[in-house]
Amino acid sequence: MSKHIFSVLVQNQPGVLAHIAGMFAARGFNIDSLVVGRTEDPAFSHMVIVSSGDDVTMEQIRKQLGKIVTTVKIRDLSEQKCVERDLMLIRVHCPPERRGELRDLTEVFRASIVDVGPSSVMIQLTGTEDKIEAFVELCRPYGIKQLSRTGVIAVPRASQEREHDGPPAPAARPPRVRQATTSSQETAVPLPPS
Amino acid sequence: MAAKPQAAPSAPPQPVATSTATPQPARTGAQLLVDVLLEEGVEVIFGFSGGAILPTFDVLYEAPIRFIMSRCEQGAGHMADGYARATGKVGTVVVTSGPGATNLTTALATAYMDSIPMVAITGQVATAAIGNDAFQEADVVGVTRPVTKHNVLVKNADDLPRVIREAYHIARTGRPGPVLVDLPKDVQVKTASAGCNGEMNLPGYRPRVKGNSRQIRLAAEAINASERPVLYVGGGVISSGASAELRQMARKGNIPVTTTLLGMGAIDEVQDADLALNMLGMHGSAYANFAVQASDLLIAVGARFDDRVTGKLETFAPHARIIHIDVDPSSISKNVDVDIPVVGDARSVLQDMLPLIEYRDRAAWFEQIARWKAQYPFQYQQAPEGTIKPQHVIRELSRLTDNDAIITTGVGQHQMWAAQFYRWRFPRQMITSGGLGTMGYGFPAAMGACIGVPDRQVIDIDGDGSFLMTCNELATAAEYRLPVRVVILNNHWQGMVRQWQELFFGRRYMASRMVNPSFAKVAEAFGCTGIDVRDVRDLPDAIARMLATPGPVVMDVHVEPEENVYPMVAVGKSLHEMEMGGMA
Numbered sequence: 001m002s003k004h005i006f007s008v009l010v011q012n013q014p015g016v017l018a019h020i021a022g023m024f025a026a027r028g029f030n031i032d033s034l035v036v037g038r039t040e041d042p043a044f045s046h047m048v049i050v051s052s053g054d055d056v057t058m059e060q061i062r063k064q065l066g067k068i069v070t071t072v073k074i075r076d077l078s079e080q081k082c083v084e085r086d087l088m089l090i091r092v093h094c095p096p097e098r099r100g101e102l103r104d105l106t107e108v109f110r111a112s113i114v115d116v117g118p119s120s121v122m123i124q125l126t127g128t129e130d131k132i133e134a135f136v137e138l139c140r141p142y143g144i145k146q147l148s149r150t151g152v153i154a155v156p157r158a159s160q161e162r163e164h165d166g167p168p169a170p171a172a173r174p175p176r177v178r179q180a181t182t183s184s185q186e187t188a189v190p191l192p193p194s
Numbered sequence: 195m196a197a198k199p200q201a202a203p204s205a206p207p208q209p210v211a212t213s214t215a216t217p218q219p220a221r222t223g224a225q226l227l228v229d230v231l232l233e234e235g236v237e238v239i240f241g242f243s244g245g246a247i248l249p250t251f252d253v254l255y256e257a258p259i260r261f262i263m264s265r266c267e268q269g270a271g272h273m274a275d276g277y278a279r280a281t282g283k284v285g286t287v288v289v290t291s292g293p294g295a296t297n298l299t300t301a302l303a304t305a306y307m308d309s310i311p312m313v314a315i316t317g318q319v320a321t322a323a324i325g326n327d328a329f330q331e332a333d334v335v336g337v338t339r340p341v342t343k344h345n346v347l348v349k350n351a352d353d354l355p356r357v358i359r360e361a362y363h364i365a366r367t368g369r370p371g372p373v374l375v376d377l378p379k380d381v382q383v384k385t386a387s388a389g390c391n392g393e394m395n396l397p398g399y400r401p402r403v404k405g406n407s408r409q410i411r412l413a414a415e416a417i418n419a420s421e422r423p424v425l426y427v428g429g430g431v432i433s434s435g436a437s438a439e440l441r442q443m444a445r446k447g448n449i450p451v452t453t454t455l456l457g458m459g460a461i462d463e464v465q466d467a468d469l470a471l472n473m474l475g476m477h478g479s480a481y482a483n484f485a486v487q488a489s490d491l492l493i494a495v496g497a498r499f500d501d502r503v504t505g506k507l508e509t510f511a512p513h514a515r516i517i518h519i520d521v522d523p524s525s526i527s528k529n530v531d532v533d534i535p536v537v538g539d540a541r542s543v544l545q546d547m548l549p550l551i552e553y554r555d556r557a558a559w560f561e562q563i564a565r566w567k568a569q570y571p572f573q574y575q576q577a578p579e580g581t582i583k584p585q586h587v588i589r590e591l592s593r594l595t596d597n598d599a600i601i602t603t604g605v606g607q608h609q610m611w612a613a614q615f616y617r618w619r620f621p622r623q624m625i626t627s628g629g630l631g632t633m634g635y636g637f638p639a640a641m642g643a644c645i646g647v648p649d650r651q652v653i654d655i656d657g658d659g660s661f662l663m664t665c666n667e668l669a670t671a672a673e674y675r676l677p678v679r680v681v682i683l684n685n686h687w688q689g690m691v692r693q694w695q696e697l698f699f700g701r702r703y704m705a706s707r708m709v710n711p712s713f714a715k716v717a718e719a720f721g722c723t724g725i726d727v728r729d730v731r732d733l734p735d736a737i738a739r740m741l742a743t744p745g746p747v748v749m750d751v752h753v754e755p756e757e758n759v760y761p762m763v764a765v766g767k768s769l770h771e772m773e774m775g776g777m778a
């Protein structure tokens with residue numbers, strides 16, 4: 001099991017999101033998060049889809065995304081260095097006397113308090129999923145009243161862009177499904193009668 | 195009121211507006227649609243009318259395109275599919291919104307599973323009414339998304355020329371498949387702006403034709419080094435027109451060839467009988483399955499390792515390295531891990547590979563195969579006096595048509611017997627629903643094939659259950675006097691279901707018995723010829739009569755009711771663990 005971030009450039013047309021979401025559902029692939037946004041060119045939208053599973057499944061997701069006519073470019077960002085960000089708004093139960101302690105926590109995470117109520121505060125945090133999840137854990141003891149996250153967006157770092165829309169690279173082989181043996185002597189499966 | 199003046203089939207399409215950049219001014223959406231259909235060379239449309247598509251039908255009234263009106267949209271869809279499979283051209287079907295489109299869905303799914311190029315145009319309620327649960331509204335783009343290669347709702351008449359061109363392009367290129375265009379009524383009526391741009395805009399659609407030369411070299415080296423290779427050939431070889439290259443490859447390299455249900459005819463089983471292993475898989479030949487299991491190299495060309503082919507995956511071709519040539523990258527390493535993938539069009543890849551292939555003797559391998567062939571041929575126990583074995587009917591058909599007819603089938607035992615006992619000689623000869631397994635496919639598909647290939651015998655080998663699903667199209671066959679022949683292997687059962695209930699459910703025959711009409715009388719009531727055969731001695735004459743009848747004819751052959759299909763690889767078994775049904 002590993003987490004993969006797919007960056008998908010799509011034609012900005014009605015039904016594209018439904019097509020992609022439908023493909024995931026029909027083939028039983030997970031979506032951990034999916035973010036759609038505009039790009040600098042109105043003809044295209046950009047999606048970031050986070051999914052997790054074994055390598056064979058991740059490879060299939062990439063290929064099945066490529067098969068959709070309206071997808072233009074697909075990258076598996078987990079194979080390269082990239083900047084990934086998730087944004088969270090979290091409202092935590094917090095009586096006035098505990099605000100100080102929560103403010104310290106917020107500072108450690110470089111989060112910010114964006115709203116304060118009589119018995120709660122709302123905190124905004126951006127960062128990687130790990131960082132956000134760590135923060136959520138620390139908030140739990142206070143009592144989480146509401147939480148909303150954008151899901152991951154990601155863009156590769158400058159140096160190591162590598163595209164994936166050619167034929168499958170022969171080196172990156174998924175693990176074997178069949179139990180292949182190299183010679184018929186060490187056969188696990190009996191040969192047909194001769 | 196005047197019926198549509200039927201254009202002579204040979205009437206050349208009149209170019210109405212062929213310039214991509216500047217279609218003529220003041221044309222409606224429906225007119226633009228028909229302009230592009232003509233430009234795409236559409237010679238026949240299958241379909242059925244209804245409110246939301248009437249403006250398009252009205253333009254078709256004068257268009258030089260033959261129109262075949264089916265009696266149900268499913269039938270129209272299968273006809274377009276059969277036409278496409280028989281000719282290699284894109285089949286076109288035009289139906290109305292809501293129920294018209296949902297009736298079509300089975301045909302789309304059938305074509306999608308077997309990668310058949312089709313364009314479906316469905317009427318839709320007016321754009322302003324979409325989403326309001328209007329009369330005969332259905333979310334057709336939503337319903338058909340999982341069963342089309344691509345689909346699109348057109349909201350603006352200006353987009354129509356581009357979308358229709360894209361539809362034909364997408365349907366026929368790459369891994370072919372059905373494309374649906376949903377056309378609201380107001381878009382059909384609206385006048386498009388004069389300068390609307392009809393050029394295709396598919397920035398992400400780049401099907402790969404040429405294979406990677408390094409991969410091709412690796413594959414050729416593996417082939418030359420192999421001692422026990424097998425070519426495993428599927429529908430991709432048919433759709434890419436690669437059977438000549440395939441034969442050269444098999445001859446030059448001296449490699450035996452097994453075909454999937456959709457690959458039948460990729461190799462000439464008569465002329466190249468020494469290389470042909472016939473069909474593999476669940477009901478394939480024992481020698482094909484043994485050869486695959488014993489092979490040291492499996493060369494898959496345009497095939498997709500379907501579970502009906504592989505049997506138990508863990509023990510499939512356990513000693514083989516696998517080369518997989520396929521135009522669809524997502525087919526590769528989907529079910530079976532592949533050692534040497536080559537993404538590309540089968541024909542192009544085989545052409546590039548051929549010069550690198552060297553002849554090898556492989557005497558021991560061919561001797562082994564010859565022993566298997568001698569020991570385990572397709573066979574069946576002889577029938578008691580007078581009664582008719584279904585396999586015998588197909589052998590007779592094969593003989594009396596000189597292996598030269600186009601054969602379509604329904605789904606079930608008769609389909610497997612057809613694959614086993616007819617001898618396949620040329621590509622596009624066998625037309626059958628392999629992937630979806632759609633009962634009722636055979637008859638309308640045969641009608642489509644008749645229209646596409648008028649100079650060849652077309653015979654639907656059907657089951658009684660399958661035929662009853664679409665036999666309403668007898669009215670269509672009668673109306674157009676199509677020379678379509680139906681041979682029903684009538685066992686008064688849903689035979690394949692009965693076989694499974696016999697073998698795996700303790701003979702508890704739940705809802706599998708068929709109480710049938712007289713099919714010969716049914717045919718006659720529709721204005722077709724009916725023939726009823728109950729004694730094997732009458733069979734040759736009956737077949738001869740059927741073949742000589744000019745119009746549509748249904749031959750109802752009452753066969754042994756409880757015959758089973760063998761060999762059989764039960765679900766969960768390895769390919770070589772076949773039940774032979776007491777015949778070996």
Ligand SMILES: Cc1ncc(C[n+]2csc(CCOP(=O)(O)OP(=O)(O)O)c2C)c(N)n1
Pocket residue numbers: 604605606607608609631632633634656657658659660661683685687688689690691
């Ligand atoms: C539309 C559809 N419904 C159900 C099935 C499941 N099914 C597969 S074979 C079969 C029986 C086919 O009976 P028949 O057409 O008489 O052919 P036979 O097996 O007797 O040759 C059935 C019900 C199917 N393939 N397609």
